[in-house]
Amino acid sequence: MKKALKLGLLAMLVFALAVALVGCGGSEPAKEPAQEQAADPGASKLIVGSDTTFAPFEFADAATGKYIGFDVDLIEALCEEAGYELVFQSMSFDGLIPALQTSQIDAAISAMTITDKRKEVVNFSDTYYKSGLIVAVQAKNEDIKGFDELKGKKIAVQSGTTGAMEAEKVPEAKITYFTNTDQALLELKNGAVDAVINDYPVSAYFVQQGNEDVKLVGDILSAEEYGIAVPKDKPEVLEKLNGALKTLKENGKYAEIYKKWFGEEPK
Incomplete structure (x- = not known):
C-alpha cells in the first residue's frame, strides 16, 4: 500500500514537472522583446569635438x-534627425582638426569657418551659419576705428582662428595668441592689448553680457x-549630417534654434 502510494506520488510529481516544462516552453515568446532589442543596437555614437569657450555658440x-x-x-x-547618439567632447579649438x-x-x-586651407585636410558640411570678423577695443579708445588703424598695435587673438590669420596680415602688429576668445577679450579689458580681432557674433555677445x-x-x-x-575618411557621416541639416531647415527646427540664440530669423 505504501509502495503504491509512493508510486502514485512519483507519477504526480513527474506529471507536474512535465506541465511546468510546457509552461516554460510557453514563455519563449516573452524573450522576443529582448531579442529584438539586441538585434537593434540603436543609434551609432558620434563623437563631436568643440571649443566650449565661444559663447553664444558653445559654452558652459x-x-x-x-x-x-x-x-x-x-x-x-542634427544627431537626433540623423539617428546618432551624440557624445559631446570639449577641447581647444586648435586641437580640433588634429583630433579629426x-x-x-x-x-x-565650433563656429569653424570653412577655408580652402582647412578643406585640404578635412571635409565640411553645408554652411550652417554666416559670420564675419570685427575689431573690438576698449570703449574709451577713440584712435582705433577699424582694421585700417591696427598697424603697429597690440592685438589679441585666439590661436588657429581666422581672426588670428587676419591679425597676421596687419603690418608691424604685435600679436598675442590665446587658447580661447574669453582670454583675449579679458586681456583687452585689462588694457594689456589695443584690440581683439574675432568673429562678430561672439564679440557682440561678450559686450551684451555686461x-x-x-x-x-x-x-x-x-x-x-x-x-x-x-574627417576625409568618413563620407557617410558628412552625408548624414548634410541630410539632417537640410531637413531641419525645411521643417523649421533650424530657424527655431537660430532665433533662440540670436533673436532674429536666419540670414
Missing part, C-alpha cells in the same frame, strides 16, 4: 556647468561661413 552654463549654445542645440538636433585627422573624434562643430567697457568698431570684414568639420 554658469549655474549648471552644462554645455549650451547655438552649436550645441544644433548638433543635438587622428580619428579621436568623428566631427567638430562688458560695456568694450566696443566694436569698423565694418564687419568679409562674409565667413561656418561648417561642421568631418
